[in-house]
Amino acid sequence: MANILAIDDDKDILALIRNILQRDHHLVSIEERADMLTIDNVQGYDLILLDVMMPEMDGFTFCKQIRSFVDCPILFLTAKSDEEDIVQGLMNGGDDYITKPFGVQALSARVSAHLRREHRDKAGSKQTISGFTFDFDSKEVWFAEEKLLLTKNEYKICEFLARHKGRVFTREEIYDEVYGLDGNALHSTITEFIRAIRKKCKGCNEIPIKTVWGVGYKWE
Missing domain, CATH: 3.40.50.2300 (Response regulator)
Structure with a gap:
């Protein structure tokens, strides 16, 4: 309920x-x-x-x-x-x-x-990946003393890619992680979300999400 x-x-x-x-x-x-x-x-x-x-x-x-x-x-x-x-x-x-x-x-x-x-269970509580600290309980990301003001879906993308650091995912695979197989949104929104994440990370002089041309995205 x-x-x-x-x-x-x-x-x-x-x-x-x-x-x-x-x-x-x-x-x-x-x-x-x-x-x-x-x-x-x-x-x-x-x-x-x-x-x-x-x-x-x-x-x-x-x-x-x-x-x-x-x-x-x-x-x-x-x-x-x-x-x-x-x-x-x-x-x-x-x-x-x-x-x-x-x-x-x-x-x-x-x-x-x-x-x-x-309500999916998240393993662990806090973890630092490529200089970014993830609080999996509060669903927040920090770089040094600065909190990234991410939307819910932006956070989901960051956590998904960071947990699988170095692995390349297609836009469709990222979409399925964010929305599930029954998602009703547009695949193009993933591109927009990643663009927004990168813009917010520029203040930290770091852009952890890299584009692998013709394939997808990865967290470095």
Whole structure:
């Protein structure tokens, strides 16, 4: 059983979400407006479902505001299918998206998949790899005294590559690690995430993720 928050300005959608997830024995809280919520209102949840198109404040903006304060998966609910919009949402801290209209089984399966991945056991607590210190419990990365301000998916990519230092992974293999085989995002988002990671690492004068042209990426 998980504690889930659904935010959507459509009351019918919220009722459908609540019925589906309560059937799966989850606790479901619903909100119709993102702009009325504070950081305290969104903490303590195991997963957040967030509509993209809402009045006053859209889901992308709200996700960007709360991402550094909440560690749970954030799944966008969207009628948009444009690649640029989807990439924008994922780069703002979202973990995945569900396209409207969605079916009962699709929503249930997507939520269950993210909850399972969220509870995977991580071996060890802290480890320093190529000068970067990983705290696997808090899911943070430090270089010297500086903490890298990574989004959830950026952290997943860094940990995955660092744990397999020196091994080359294709973009598709990295995608499967981040989203799982049932992922619904775009493979091109991996390229965008790695570009963002490198930009954040430049402040440390280190770029640990190297491109192996024609193959993929590795952590050196």
